[in-house]
Amino acid sequence: MLRTSLTFAKMTESAAKRLKTGDALAIGTHNGHFHADEALAVHMLRQHIPQYAGARLVRTRDSALLETCHTVVDVGGEYDAARNRFDHHQRGFTTTFPGRATKLSSAGLVYMHFGREIVARKLAVPEDTPQVGLVYNKIYESFIEALDAHDNGISAYDAAALAAAGLEKKFSNGGFTLGAMVGRLNPNWNDPAIEDPVAAQAAEDAKFETASRRIGEEFDRDLDYYVRAWLPAREVVVEAYEGRAEYDPEGRILVFKGQSAPWKDHLYSLEDQSPEAGKPLYALYPEKPVPGAKWRIQCVPASKDSFQSRKPLPEAWRGFRDEELSQITGIDGGVFVHAAGFIGGNKTFEGALAMARKALE
Structure with a gap:
């Protein structure tokens, strides 16, 4: 028990020291096994919202440490955009993206509140420009919603309807989804354990940073496509449709x-x-x-x-x-x-x- 207490105290002290280092904002999320939703939420804030450029990452479940963070995603049991708290695990949470039925994860929450700014910055236009709304909705439907569903355990198909119709998969797709792509970057169950808790947390955080960059690359590629290719194509299609x-x-x-x-x-x-x-x-x-x-x-x-x-x-x-x-x-x-x-x-x-x-x- 004494060793456990000392270990926790050492980890808390280390995290507290990290919080005092530098002037950048701190984004808090949970430690342990990471998922695609918080990995993308962190990426969207850091890479696309100037206020968060260079933001420090604090991965912990200690509520006292989380309270010192400017923004918290996927942990803390609170959704309050005014306080920059974006968790979805609390009882009674039912928030969805406008016009969609899938319950949001931390990725969906961050995108719902910051997505218009992200798209507008990419297009270099005001947020109330109609094209911003088109791309904002399209990226949610084509990219973010799948992560929300994956993290909340929502299937793309009605399982009862599939069973009633007698439909079965003809082959395995290897489970290669956006969520699975991030999940496989977690440590394996039988990887050698690092005894020093600070070093262990640092190694885990490094893997999370890799995951955040990886899912972020896919998001950025989608954002670039919908702004530079998909949106200009609309004018071409409208002309053909009307003629x-x-x-x-x-x-x-x-x-x-x-x-x-x-x-x-x-x-x-x-x-x-x-x-x-x-x-x-x-x-x-x-x-x-x-x-x-x-x-x-x-x-x-x-x-x-x-x-x-x-x-x-x-x-x-x-x-x-x-x-x-x-x-x-x-x-x-x-x-x-x-x-x-x-x-x-x-x-x-x-x-x-x-x-x-x-x-x-």
Whole structure:
């Protein structure tokens, strides 16, 4: 008992000394086994909010030490944004991101309160700019929400519904999720133990820093993509969506004239905004943004992550190429139609458009 008390006192004294070192803010989180949510929460604050640049990390469960920290994430049993307390483990916590049903973790809490500033800084625009809201919501749905669900033990599918339908996984995906990626950076159960408690905590903290950088790299890559590629693509898709009646009276053909851009996400969003409008079935785009490029005709998927097309290309065309394909379709310039019927090609825009119109029949 005496040795245990001395060990705790030594760890407390060491942490207290760390708190007095330097002028940077201190971010507190729990020690022990770490998770993706607090690893990302720390990264978002340190790397994207100037106030936290160079912030010191204090990993402890000692409430007295946590009270000295400017900000606390994933520990402490308190959610109070005014006091910079962002825990989600307390009884009765039910907070969710606006418009979503998944209970937040510390990552979601930090992102909910600081995400608009992060996105606005990346875009170099005011936080109330509409584009900020688009990216802010998209990053939560595409990245943060999965971490919230993982940390709160929420499955992506309704287990009862899966069982009732008799559905089972066809293969193992190795459990490689964002949460698992961070989890495997924790020490192994049979790693040699470090006897000195201060050195042991320092080694554990170093592993956490590695985990925070690793999940942070993925977040930063997503942020960069949605700001630099996904958001500019929206204008391209809006133009094609609004001009589709030029190619089909019912608006079933999208044409991306200059260059193909990530279009599916934006298309479904635009459709949600005008559910009464006819839905596109085919998207046409050049293979390369150069004169004389070949053109592709791609079927619009039934839903975002579906492999099923709203209207596949005709079965009689599938698996054929070049002149043989042209003879079957009766359209010059045939290049190919995939055996699954979800995509095809023609040497010219006129040929691809003719394929789309004929496929509609």
